[in-house]
Amino acid sequence: MSLIVFVSVYAIGDPVEILVSPQATIKEIEQTRVALGLDQPLWWQYLLFLGHALQGDLGRSFIFHQPALSLVFSRFGATLELALSALLLSTMLGIALGLVAALRVGDWVGRTIMAASIAGLSLPTFWVGTLLVMFFGIWLGWLPAIGRGEVATFLGITSSLFTRDGLAHVILPASTLALGNTALIIRLTRSGAVEALQSDYVRFARAKGLSPTRIVGVHVLKSVLIPLTTIVGLEFGGLVAFSVVTETIYAWPGMGKLIVDSIAVLDRPVIVAYLMMVALLFVVINLVVDLLYRALDPRVGPHT
Amino acid sequence: MREPSPTRLALLAFARSGTGMSGAIVLAALIVLATIGHSIAPQNPYDLKSLDIMDAQLPPGSASMDGMRFLLGTDTLGRDLFSAILYGLRTSLLVGVTSTVVAVAIGTTLGLIAGWAGGFVEGLIMRIVDLQLSLPAILVALVLISLTGPGTSNVIVALILVQWAVYARTIRSVVLVERQRDYVVAATGLSLPRARVLFRHVLPNCLAPLIVLATVAIAGAITLEATLSFLGIGLPVTQPSLGLLIANGFAYLMSGAYWISIFPGVVLFAVVMSINLVGDTLRDVLNPRLQR
């Protein structure tokens, strides 16, 4: 994968062209090229990178002069907390609304929820983000419009989710990020639940005299959760990897903002480190999803 | 009396569904507009020659310097919004539908193969999927555009690359469950060719989640295209799609020039909504397990 990035960045353009200041002369431009090792042929640059990478060194950012990996890692927490908040929000809201929509299929409540979910999918994030800032941040002044709040350390984890100020800051960006996901979960939950509600086992559960709460909360929910796990797991990766727009709008100091800035200036070491990090994250997520899937669905054998 | 074929029955059920039909009618109307739009538009908004910057930001109903009426107003470069919407509609539909259809085809095929074959093949495909999913859409789009310059086809290719992996993963997970079911065992027992079992027996059972995902994805593709355009790496700025029109006009919303963003927004919403309605209804009538 690092090879893809090398070739890609090479294909996109020359970082030096973007980094040089207007006052630079030809000499400075050449010096920059040498300083960043970009004067070497690409294959040699790549071999050098591989050599260092084997020792755990992914190189230093062209821009920040910091080890790329630690730079990415320092932003990881902020993104993770944003993505987790969004995931929590969208899953809870999405499943709840999806179940309601399934139970009230056909009447106005169900229709309203489904229409809202379509709206949620068709509104681009940058719209919603800006609108939310305008409405809650400026007109009402209820919530802070930008940035991450104060952080606190709890159980060895430093996060802004442990402070009031931090929570206030995370609400708007998390809602923005959660929007599309919520809509997706609503739809998947609803379609799964509608199918489950018409199944024989739900009918049998009713014939057993179970309360509607138990039927929906246990029988239907559990059948819905299984296909949902895969999607939610996937989407979590998506939330992390593609929080780019949200982080840009809310000036959230996470990896998404870092990567978009880095791509804009072709900061190759950071791009490589970011992708390594995200790839690792995906491996972890996939593992967790597979384990969850197995835990939830008894039908999937251990060998698959 | 001959029993009507299942397809016919599904079509009948579709025709009886009020929401499905209204969605289909709106969608059909939009497709017609997109098809004939180039001939009924009063201006060619993609042709810089026909734009006059002195006509910029005129409210709906204004007349241009040379007397032309702007039904829905103009944008910041003096582009007639009515014409721009007609052209943009075609672009958006083309981008959204083409990329999704191709992505679904690729993703489904690979997902089926992965779920069915297992072992090394599955491992290989799923690792590619993971790799793909961890590559940000922006990087993919940026590379493509740098190689070939901005253009509709590049955005489509970028969207396909970004989307296919999702389908592959979903389909694989469905196949994993389906292939243990009795009918598959039965079909295999009959020594039907593997491909036939896969596409004629397993695939139809994957249809319901696929249609839900695909309808959602067309909408997603259209908005993702808009986002790429928002970030400056989407379609060529001279050939705005609905998404790009909205993105361009959105900043002016607060300044009172509402029409630049609102009108394309309404059309985009209608597109996405009707696609979803049709998709939802299709899913319901196609799902054999849901028939009453």
Place this chain on the structure above:
Amino acid sequence: MLSRRDTLLLAAAILAPLPVAAQAARRLRMGVALAPNSIDPHYHNTGQNNSALRHVFDTLCNEMGLEEVEPCLAESWKMLDATTWQFDLRKGVTFTDGTPFTADDVIFTFERVPTVPNSPGLYTPFVKPVVKLQAKDPHTLIMTTAAPYPTLPREVAWVQILSRKIHTGATTDDFNSLKVAIGTGPYKITKYVPGDEVQFVRNDAYWGRKQPWETVQLKAVANDSTRLGALLAGDLDLMFRVGTPDLPRVQNDPKVEVSLSPSLEIVYLFPDSTRDVSPNMTDKAGKPLEKNPLRDVRVRRALSMSIDRQAIVDRVMQKAGAPANQIAAPTMEGFNKSLPPIPYDPVAARKLLAEAGYPDGWKMKINGPVGFIANDDKILQAVGSFFSRVGVETEVESVSPAVYFGKATAREYCVFMTSYTGPVAIGDLKALIVTKDPKTGDGPFNRHLYSNKQLDDLVYQAQATLDPVERVRLTGEAMKVGMDDAALIPLVQTMGSVATRKGVVKYNSVPIGWGWAMLAEPLS
């Protein structure tokens, strides 16, 4: 526009102590588009770094983008002969750890500048003219240049001064970890999140005017609308660069004060006038042109005349700009005041094209970046529209800067648009249209390899001229030669915009566009 008198007033305002009553504890939160990418003041020469780090580190003199530079750590300077300068340094200045500032620190700094490893943009252009540095006494510094260098104070104004005692052996990492982030400036740095924010606290031992702000936060908010939103929401007190679409609205907003000020940035088109065949040009049938029409000066002039610059300023830029007739801003030393505005005359443009042998025009594709200059893609579309209207059927392609500049340098475009920002006119000329030559290091951005002996001679003559009036005249003459030849097609000068919370903060903008807390004054 700032006159010379304003400059002096401004300098006085910065340096004069403020009445004691106004010194209550205050904080200032500034929103910028880009945050600094390092705390090492010699690591990467960019606008955001020079702006942010200047809070912590002082320079010998201040470049404000005006006709004169201002004193800072150097109280005054004079030329002893054509190549020798004496700088008289301020006495009683200390670094924030108590180390006194002396001439030796300047010498150390100039030695350090070329040695910063892995730098993506060294500060060497500013120290290069100096071949010898000598401390006559701890507060008198003698600088020797290889050749006469009349603009030397402007060059050294970019170099932030470190201490030999504190910073010997200090690496960029040591700065980034704030271990040696110690300067003589008005503020001390307390927090640095790369690419996101920097926080400062007032340096109470500062030698100059006591700063009204107890703490200063510099927060990067890349999105224009969000940055403005944060100001309106009260999360920021001050923000730079208001998005064009928002201008009409915030100008009427009772809570916000917006000020526009001309910047030093000139947006221009660079036509390929040097190659016999240039890419992206075809005849109307789509066959590539065998002869590059842009080689004909009449064609370049015709294209220039076909553009209604005022319309671009009014419509696309919402008046946050001005038509440009040369590659320099009116406030800059060397601006040629006698050059007339370029007329908007499509009829004459068509006539010129016909004279040059292109009565029916041709087809071409012009290129520009997206998001590099405010409204760049829209300006380019407007240009394309104007070209098309005189018969040159123009297609417009705007791409991300990451892609764009590499291709522009590789000459894959026949006409491309970008901008240049520099403090003096001669610098613009040397960067853009003086013959590109690795020996002199000049013409680094002369991407179409324009070369004009007459122009080069005038520029180098001006550069060596000690008399300021004559130097300005020669520069202006060089400018005229370049513009008459339409080597570049100047389009517009942009304006910087600053929005503040009305009644809370006032900001004194300078043409070079510094985002300094030192230029912000509390109003309440």
Place this chain on the structure above:
Amino acid sequence: MSDDVPTLELRDLHTDFDTRAGVLRAVDGVTLSVGRGEVLGLVGESGSGKSVTGFSIIGLIDPPGRVSSGSIKFQGRELVGLPEPELRRLRGRHIAMIFQDPMMTLNPVLRIDTQMTETIQAHERVSTAEARRRSRDALGQVGIPSPEERLSAYPHQFSGGMRQRVAIAIALLHNPALIIADEPTTALDVTIQAQILAVVQKLASERGTSLLWITHDLSVVAGLADRIAVMYAGRIVESGSVDAVLDHPMHHYTRGLIGSVPSRNQRGHKLVQIPGMTPSPLNRPAGCAFRTRCPAADSACEVEPELIVPVPGRELRCFHPAPDALVAA
């Protein structure tokens, strides 16, 4: 509760489905009763409305379906119009139901113990341990080996027959007064079918449980039921004791049904088939619904036949009952 009050009594029950094409009358005036400890076999072809009758009793007719008129009395208590919470208290506890397809009735993602204990705890406040103990006993009673281990299993780990045993165990958990069995053996092998039947017969007679056994398979009810009611097109066309109805069917439909069961003494003969198909509930012929397929039909049949009692203990809805059966009776 006195013995003479039947466990279940349906009177003129109508269940309709509102569809786009019109009102679909699935159950069209069914009257029947099941006495205490009695096993009633409700027999008919697919689509005759027998399953809908079962679901109507237990109150599981979902919109667009509804019980439009008639009466359902359970132990003398009227169920039609009873609010849903009241019905829920009866379901599973006093009236239980066993479904047709054992592969579908158990929730595939929940363990057996969960699905059993929740049934107990829905009606009684008992500890989970106690509920589990009772579940285990119930599994043992239906003949599931090593019930303790099987409790922790998931449905897909059971065969079809075992799953149906589990469903029966669930139905029996509360010792209900009435079990409605909706073709519970149809989906099973013949040998498994026999085992299941034996289990149900044994448990029902031991506990005095009334059974409403819905089936299309006459051979199943022959050995199990006390009485038989034959349903056609939403109506009961004939009822009586098992022996009487099977040995001397009066309605031509019943005769057709019996004739189409293959048996040893008919070997070599061509199987008798009832011509035609069950009419769609949307366009039933006026009068006797069976007349389009009936060998004895004439113009008289164009009028709806009333339910008559040709001989004591039997009911019939036909103008032209089979003469030999009448004679034999």
